[in-house]
Amino acid sequence: MTELRRNPLPTSIDAVTGAQVAPKVGFVSLGCPKALVDSEQILTQLRAEGYQTAKSYDGADLVIVNTCGFIDAAVQESLDAIGEALAENGKVIVTGCLGAKKDASGEDIITKVHPKVLAVTGPHAVAEVMNSVHTHLPKPHDPFVDLVPDHGVKLTPKHYAYLKISEGCNHRCSFCIIPSMRGDLVSRPIHEVLTEAENLFKAGVKELLVISQDTSAYGVDVKFRTGFWNGRPVKTHMTQLVEALGVLARQYDAWVRLHYVYPYPHVDQAIPLMGDGHVLPYLDIPMQHAHPDVLKRMKRPASGEKNLDRILAWRKMNPDLTIRSTFIAGFPGETEAEFEYLLDFLREAQIDRLGCFAYSPVEGATANALANPVPEEVREERRARVMLLQEEISAKRLQAKVGKTIRVLVDEVNAREAIGRSAADAPEIDGVVHIKRSLVPGKAKLAVGQFADVVVTKADAHDLWATVA
Numbered sequence: 001m002t003e004l005r006r007n008p009l010p011t012s013i014d015a016v017t018g019a020q021v022a023p024k025v026g027f028v029s030l031g032c033p034k035a036l037v038d039s040e041q042i043l044t045q046l047r048a049e050g051y052q053t054a055k056s057y058d059g060a061d062l063v064i065v066n067t068c069g070f071i072d073a074a075v076q077e078s079l080d081a082i083g084e085a086l087a088e089n090g091k092v093i094v095t096g097c098l099g100a101k102k103d104a105s106g107e108d109i110i111t112k113v114h115p116k117v118l119a120v121t122g123p124h125a126v127a128e129v130m131n132s133v134h135t136h137l138p139k140p141h142d143p144f145v146d147l148v149p150d151h152g153v154k155l156t157p158k159h160y161a162y163l164k165i166s167e168g169c170n171h172r173c174s175f176c177i178i179p180s181m182r183g184d185l186v187s188r189p190i191h192e193v194l195t196e197a198e199n200l201f202k203a204g205v206k207e208l209l210v211i212s213q214d215t216s217a218y219g220v221d222v223k224f225r226t227g228f229w230n231g232r233p234v235k236t237h238m239t240q241l242v243e244a245l246g247v248l249a250r251q252y253d254a255w256v257r258l259h260y261v262y263p264y265p266h267v268d269q270a271i272p273l274m275g276d277g278h279v280l281p282y283l284d285i286p287m288q289h290a291h292p293d294v295l296k297r298m299k300r301p302a303s304g305e306k307n308l309d310r311i312l313a314w315r316k317m318n319p320d321l322t323i324r325s326t327f328i329a330g331f332p333g334e335t336e337a338e339f340e341y342l343l344d345f346l347r348e349a350q351i352d353r354l355g356c357f358a359y360s361p362v363e364g365a366t367a368n369a370l371a372n373p374v375p376e377e378v379r380e381e382r383r384a385r386v387m388l389l390q391e392e393i394s395a396k397r398l399q400a401k402v403g404k405t406i407r408v409l410v411d412e413v414n415a416r417e418a419i420g421r422s423a424a425d426a427p428e429i430d431g432v433v434h435i436k437r438s439l440v441p442g443k444a445k446l447a448v449g450q451f452a453d454v455v456v457t458k459a460d461a462h463d464l465w466a467t468v469a
């Protein structure tokens, strides 16, 4: 269509002067006064962020169509307007009432007729429309007002970052007061999560750690609503999120690590996505206990699943899978037999990384009222027994890595060594890989945030030692 689309330069650079010019957005506003107010709000936000409005399809880098879906004639008018914008410009974002409408078979009307639109939202969706605009037409950088980088302010080192996908929790575990503080599960829109992930990768992040209170429940609160990412429909669901993050991680040669994954049946679908090493074969599953009666008293989610069978099946699917978990010893009413059951579970499941806490009452938790509290010294003694067993398991599993070549991400370089982490090591909570620096000058120079392939030479119960392969 236009000059700008044929122009090989980014649209925000003037071809003659090299100066930044503001990207231009065309706007078609249809429908009632409520839709008009939505249009005004979107245009206000566009202007506030430095975008210009274009008066013709030719002069626009992207077009937004605000639709109406009230009566048949309005639907047709909206569909025609979208078709015209696609034909004349090609980059089209759709918002408004028709965006929320489905046909008799339950399919989205707009994407059925116009599958090439970049994104679709319903009415009153200024933030979602702006997110789509940012994805397809990055906003101009203004050094006088842009004090915050695209990826936000981060407290982690430059090469890894946490990606929070939801807030709150729908469960009511009897030892926990998080839901009373943070409320029920609220999933972030999928396009927002993926935009943040891409911005972080663009900013140099090499490892993204997905966090929430319950990662497996992502999207439950919005009934796994379909969102749009890069013009394609994508469900607000853990599997599709992991799939999309895997694509981004491959594109930017980075890692994605999953935390707080409850072992619901659909987690099985995530294991095959870990095959190429970008979605790491690592699951952080806070199990808390293994005995069904204790789990019942804890009111744990997914306590009815056959966790041991599932873990063994996952390991068959991906023998490199690392499992991290946390457990509570001495929960109210825990008998010696129930505790022994937990130890047997650990022996069989061979959990790679484990944290164990002696039960400690939290003010406001319903577990405090449970019968038969376990005396403090017994709680502590049981915790110590778990940790002793875990040291044995961990040492054996790490020993099996000696002689193997593994990929590490370098976290630190000092005069004696570089310290990295493998797929099996999340920052702060797991072990590390000590990498001996080469004695040959110039060889095997390692830098923070760099991946390196190393050969494991030694292991203890927590860490590995290695040399550059």
Ligand code: SF4
Residues within 6 Å of the ligand: 169, 170, 171, 172, 173, 176, 177, 178, 179, 213, 214, 301
């Ligand atoms: S411990 Fe239970 S209630 Fe607390 S955040 Fe986790 S799943 Fe939700």
